[in-house]
Amino acid sequence: MITLADPIAHARRCFGDRIAVIDGERVMDYAELGERCDRLAAGLVTLGVRPGDRVALLSANGHRYLEAFTALPASGVVLVPLNTRLAANELAHIVQHSGARVLITDRDPGELASLVDHVIVIPDEYEQLVGAALPQAADTGGTSVSPEDVAAIFYTGGTTGLPKGVMLTHGNLVANAFNKIIACSLSEDDVFLAAPAMFHVAGIAPLTGLTWLGGRTITTPMFDAAVCLDLIAEHRVTFFLPVPTMLASLVAEQRSRPRDVSSLRLLGHAGSPIAAELIRQAHEVFPDSELAQFYGATETSSVVTRLRHEQSTLGSDLAGSCGQPAVGVAVRTVRPDGADCDPGEVGEVLARSNAVTIGYWDDAAATADALRDGWYRTGDLGYLNERNYLFVVDRAKDMIVSGGENVYSVEVEDALYRHPAVAEAAVFGVPDATWGEAVHAMVVPHPGTTVTGEELRTHCRQSIAGYKVPKVIEISTEPLPKSGPGKILKRVLRDRYLGH
Amino acid sequence: MITLADPIAHARRCFGDRIAVIDGERVMDYAELGERCDRLAAGLVTLGVRPGDRVALLSANGHRYLEAFTALPASGVVLVPLNTRLAANELAHIVQHSGARVLITDRDPGELASLVDHVIVIPDEYEQLVGAALPQAADTGGTSVSPEDVAAIFYTGGTTGLPKGVMLTHGNLVANAFNKIIACSLSEDDVFLAAPAMFHVAGIAPLTGLTWLGGRTITTPMFDAAVCLDLIAEHRVTFFLPVPTMLASLVAEQRSRPRDVSSLRLLGHAGSPIAAELIRQAHEVFPDSELAQFYGATETSSVVTRLRHEQSTLGSDLAGSCGQPAVGVAVRTVRPDGADCDPGEVGEVLARSNAVTIGYWDDAAATADALRDGWYRTGDLGYLNERNYLFVVDRAKDMIVSGGENVYSVEVEDALYRHPAVAEAAVFGVPDATWGEAVHAMVVPHPGTTVTGEELRTHCRQSIAGYKVPKVIEISTEPLPKSGPGKILKRVLRDRYLGH
DSSP states (O other): OOOTHHHHHHHHHHHTTSEEEEETTEEEEHHHHHHHHHHHHHHHHHTTOOTTOEEEEEOOSSHHHHHHHHHHHHTTOEEEEOOTTSOHHHHHHHHHHHTOSEEEESSOOGGGGGGSSEEEETTHHHHHHHHSOOOOGGGGOOOOOOTTSEEEEEEEOSSSSSOEEEEEEHHHHHHHHHHHHHHTTOOTTOEEEEOSOTTSHHHHTHHHHHHHHTOEEEEOSSOOHHHHHHHHHHHTOOEEOOOHHHHHHHHHHHHHSOOOOTTOOEEEEESSOOOHHHHHHHHHHOTTSEEEEEEEEGGGTEEEEEESSGGGGTTSTTTTOOBEEOTTEEEEEEOTTSOBOOTTOOEEEEEEETTSOOEETTOHHHHHHHEETTEEEEEEEEEEOTTOOEEEEEEGGGEEEETTEEEEHHHHHHHHHTSTTEEEEEEEEEEETTTEEEEEEEEEEOTTOOOOHHHHHHHHHTTSOGGGSOSEEEEOSSOOOBOTTSOBOHHHHHHHHHTO | OOOTHHHHHHHHHHHTTSEEEEETTEEEEHHHHHHHHHHHHHHHHHTTOOTTOEEEEEOOSSHHHHHHHHHHHHTTOEEEEOOTTSOHHHHHHHHHHHTOSEEEESSOOGGGGGGSSEEEETTHHHHHHHHSOOOOGGGGOOOOOOTTSEEEEEEEOSSSSSOEEEEEEHHHHHHHHHHHHHHTTOOTTOEEEEOSOTTSHHHHTHHHHHHHHTOEEEEOSSOOHHHHHHHHHHHTOOEEOOOHHHHHHHHHHHHHSOOOOTTOOEEEEESSOOOHHHHHHHHHHOTTSEEEEEEEEGGGTEEEEEESSGGGGTTSTTTTOOBEEOTTEEEEEEOTTSOBOOTTOOEEEEEEETTSOSEETTOHHHHHHHEETTEEEEEEEEEEOTTOOEEEEEEGGGEEEETTEEEEHHHHHHHHHTSTTEEEEEEEEEEETTTEEEEEEEEEEOTTOOOOHHHHHHHHHTTSOGGGSOSEEEEOSSOOOBOTTSOBOHHHHHHHHHTO
């Protein structure tokens, strides 16, 4: 049976001299990557780490992230990637909850050091470990992992509730690699830009398929539009998967200083709904790239649906869809009683595939709530049309009920984004004595432009029903707060508004 | 978890109006295919067929083959495809051994009728069953199948030993679909010509991936080079996977009457080793096609290794290789004691993947012999080079030991094929008082050409060692006997020679 030990074994045997990863000046082929993975795994054994143990990783993107993601699961160790944007107390909660014995980090571990047996600081201590003489093969374990074993625990949250540890098994991540290779038509010729955070499954999981195929990954410590465009031009990047807020920055940066982006065959986006206007602009600025949308969740190892050639859907009845289920994934929408929705009827989106999590680490209640008869309940609201295209209308809790009418905030945000002055927009419900909830908006204008809330309300009234138009539109010159993958944190905005 | 119920469910929901299969004048979209599969499954339920029961299918290629392969596993029933070239007593053995309760056939069932509860004759009785009113949904079962359930039993043999029933589970055939989509770069734009026998896993298994993607299959009752070339031109076929003997006929036919074969992007071949000369000729005659070799076995659900762009390997150190392991498959070569061979060292070829059989139906001894620690022992002899390219030198039993030297018959056949007069060649060992075994050859010249054994021996001496040159080369004007997939039946030739 196939596990995450297979892709790197395949790569080093079949094409050891192909370049695996470029991280700044560091260029590494698959033979060296495989060798370093062996040494990292062996080094952890010398620290007492055994199969099934958890090792946490708190680091910016880089070649060592790929090494840890490759070496640890292949040797039976469970990787726990940590979101670098979390506060110290949140990180401490995750390290404790996961029971991690070792922390690998590129920063001062602070209080976290007291929660683990060993801290390995990047780069010095890490390189020391990897540089140590490789012990006898017998000592490194020769571990046999099985598809049912947990390979990694990705803690999610930030937009809603407390972090939960999503357990992804070898079988899950292998299935996801296949689904992703097919959904993105990946090949050995692909050059992937790993700019979105690798601590998210969507940022790291594509690397499994690329390793298997012999593709190449370019890393950059964190997303920066100018740096990304430079890297695309320099390394002839073919495949990039930013979130919509990143895409907006890329469009602005490419407009102000155009680079040669002709190598980019697939410009995907994922992580949150996207405004049609942004797709239009991206297509204008990246005319050689196919635009594609991917919809998924950490619990599904990422891809659930995909909308290829998204630019061709603009103005069609598919505009606003996140596409059809990927090959290998099934999707349903259900009513509150669990019955299937009719086409066009909004319900909760469920997904089933071999890449769906087996549950949350040490949280049977959350697992039981999220998984039903093999289906993962996404918590998103959406509908399927007659041809099985999914339209996600909102996170369940982002639906605003105002005056007995349902208002989906994405629709209002889309209207706001169509105004030329709007750079960022967030819409949420606030308590209202008359309407139950009132639609409330926060807007950040593009630098150098000014706009008033009243002008935007007038603008919105031209395209959406009166009850959907925000009662109040606050104008802010500060960027809106965002989670790691760039989702606007509406909960934070709502809490601020309510004075929590 | 994903099973064979998923691809057709996906196809009918996502692209019901796309053409699934064209069988002569019959054109069927995925909506109709799905509907007919529902009706076929429901009809079998009315005959008392229950999940886990076996249903045998004895038929030429056609749309109903795809229907049975789709409907039966999806409803939990186990399909037993029968090789139409077998003798009556061999068929009876398989029907009895599998315990099939129903036989679906397009021919007179003869004695087989007495071995099953029901015979469904194609087309009339089959269409009557499918045309019956669909019972209430509750009556059709709503069966839930699991990845571990057996989906089909493919009986193999013919070239060696008695037929054994290879059990392929839903998980096996789903994994194989993914492996094949990636190995062949399949997409929704592909048009597949199902001319090789659909009763072999290599002939039917590609249809799972095509269904998932929304590709199209063209069926023809049996292989005929002229008919195939006409179909390629008429339907703009993109993907065709004949065995080498078929490829030789296609080359000859296309030379004598060229068709427009420009649509054919991938011309693969599989099933037996191929002579370099044939690759050269095929590349000349099909200049727009990529040539690719696939190596596998029924026990691996087909693909193990693949050599893409095979024409580019001619004259290189990769000539004669069947390529690197496909994504999702691992390959080893081992010594008789089970230790790994060094690069270049010949040993038995082992394969591991999620598509490898769980074993032989009702044959624990054969299962134990074939499967070891998750690895399938192919029985083939070969070596892996430094870059993990596999070179299969022979079936273990096709190796001839003559005067203490090992002679691999494929090497001798390759030499024979390089002579312009040779259409078919088979080389095998015969008992010899002096040498232990002597190398013996059977050759069929191209129509209208003549050649003598002595001329061919002189020709062979130019390219291979003296001890490898056949002691006797028999010239025959009759085609050599072949198994279903077109493998030359050397066992039959050897038995004939020995007067068995």
